[in-house]
Every structure is written in C-alpha cells, then in structure tokens.
Amino acid sequence: MAYATYENTVEKLKQHHISIHDIALIGFDSQRRYQPDLTLTQVEEAVVSILHKRVVQHQIWVALELDRLAEAHLLESPLQDLVEGDDSLFGVDETLGTAIAMSYDTIGVTNYGYIDKTKVGLVGELDRIGKTTDAVTTFADDIVGALAAAAASKIAHNYAKNIIAHQI
Numbered sequence: 001m002a003y004a005t006y007e008n009t010v011e012k013l014k015q016h017h018i019s020i021h022d023i024a025l026i027g028f029d030s031q032r033r034y035q036p037d038l039t040l041t042q043v044e045e046a047v048v049s050i051l052h053k054r055v056v057q058h059q060i061w062v063a064l065e066l067d068r069l070a071e072a073h074l075l076e077s078p079l080q081d082l083v084e085g086d087d088s089l090f091g092v093d094e095t096l097g098t099a100i101a102m103s104y105d106t107i108g109v110t111n112y113g114y115i116d117k118t119k120v121g122l123v124g125e126l127d128r129i130g131k132t133t134d135a136v137t138t139f140a141d142d143i144v145g146a147l148a149a150a151a152a153s154k155i156a157h158n159y160a161k162n163i164i165a166h167q168i
Contacts, residue, residue, distance in 0.1 A: 006048075009057045012064050016140050020047050022122040026148035029120065030111060031155050038155065046151040056100055056147075063096050063139035071136040086130055086138040097142035104153030111149035116142065123148070 010020070024043040032038050050056055069075050070083035082090045094116065101112035119127050123145045130137035 003054075005057070006052050009051055009060055012061060016064055016067070016137075018122065018126075018140065018144055020044055020051070023047050023144055023147045024151060026115060026121040026123065026144070027151035027155070030115065030148065031152040034156065035159055043151050043155060046154045047147060050100075050103070050147060050150050050154065053103065056103065056150075059096050059100055060143055063093070063143050067136045067139045070138065071134070083138050084136055086127075086136075090138070093139045093142040096139060097146035100143070100146035101149045101153070104150050104157060107156055108150050108153040111152050112146050115145040115149050121148075 013019070021040075021044060024040055024047050027047065028038065028040050028043040031043070051060075066075070066083055070080060073080065073084075075083060081087070086093075097112055097116065098109060101108035115123055118124075119141075121144075123141045126137040126141035126144060129135050130141065
C-alpha cells in the first residue's frame with residue numbers, strides 16, 4: 001500500500017501548477033510587516049516543514065483529487081455541480097483548508113480566513129482560473145491559502161518563542 005509522502009505531495013502540487021515558492025510568497029507577504037528581517041527562504045522552509053506532516057499530505061491529496069475528479073466529470077451529482085461550480089455555500093473546501101491552518105492554532109485560522117477572503121497571489125489566480133476556464137480549482141485555491149497561512153503562523157510562533165527566550 002502506497003502512502004502519501006513529501007515527494008508525492010510536492011509532485012501533486014506541481015501537477016496543479018502550485019509551487020512551494022508561490023505558497024511562500026503569500027506567507028511572506030502576510031508576515032513581513034511583523035518581522036522586517038524575515039526572508040522568503042525562511043518561509044519556504046516553513047512550507048516544506050508543513051508539507052512533511054502526514055495529515056497535511058492526506059488533506060492535500062483528497063482536495064486535489066476532488067478537483068481532478070470534478071474536472072473529469074467523474075463525481076456524481078449533486079457533488080459534481082457543487083465542486084465544479086465552486087458553490088459559495090459548499091464550504092467543504094474551506095473546511096479542508098481550515099484543518100490545515102488549525103495545525104498552528106487560532107493564528108493559522110485567522111491568517112487563512114484573511115488570505116481566503118482577499119484572494120492574494122496564487123490563491124486569487126487559482127480562483128480566477130476556476131471561474132473563467134473549464135479547470136476546476138475549488139479545493140486548490142483553499143489548499144494554497146491554508147498552506148501559506150500555516151507557514152506564516154509557524155513563523156509567528158517561532159518569532160514569539162525567540163522573543164520569550166531572549167526575555168528570560
């Protein structure tokens with residue numbers, strides 16, 4: 001039985017035109033105002049770390065597979081229509097995104113909500129692609145937003161931990 005691994009997950013993301021760099025750009029943009037010395041490399045490292053979590057790998061695989069199946073018209077109705085149309089009341093895509101973001105407490109969830117609402121960077125691009133082409137990106141945009149939020153939150157947690165350590 002084959003299990004999700006970091007390498008498999010990165011490959012699945014690439015198949016959906018999602019790169020670690022693009023995810024990190026969103027996380028960097030949301031965190032740099034709080035940490036002026038933050039580098040994009042640090043955020044990329046945080047994304048890589050998050051992608052090593054098995055539960056995150058599983059959530060990504062399920063999400064991207066649902067997009068793939070909907071794009072191939074292989075889901076049964078009404079699920080096909082909900083996923084293909086990215087129905088605003090569907091919410092399962094946001095639920096998977098929230099689950100990833102929750103790995104880093106409430107800051108992860110609030111970061112994810114902000115990214116999902118503002119549709120910055122690749123999140124917005126994927127959302128527009130899903131609305132203007134035959135491609136289905138219902139879950140992909142939420143996965144990207146959640147990973148970026150989790151990376152920004154991981155960076156924030158580490159920053160806070162370092163501040164506390166220096167005060168002791």
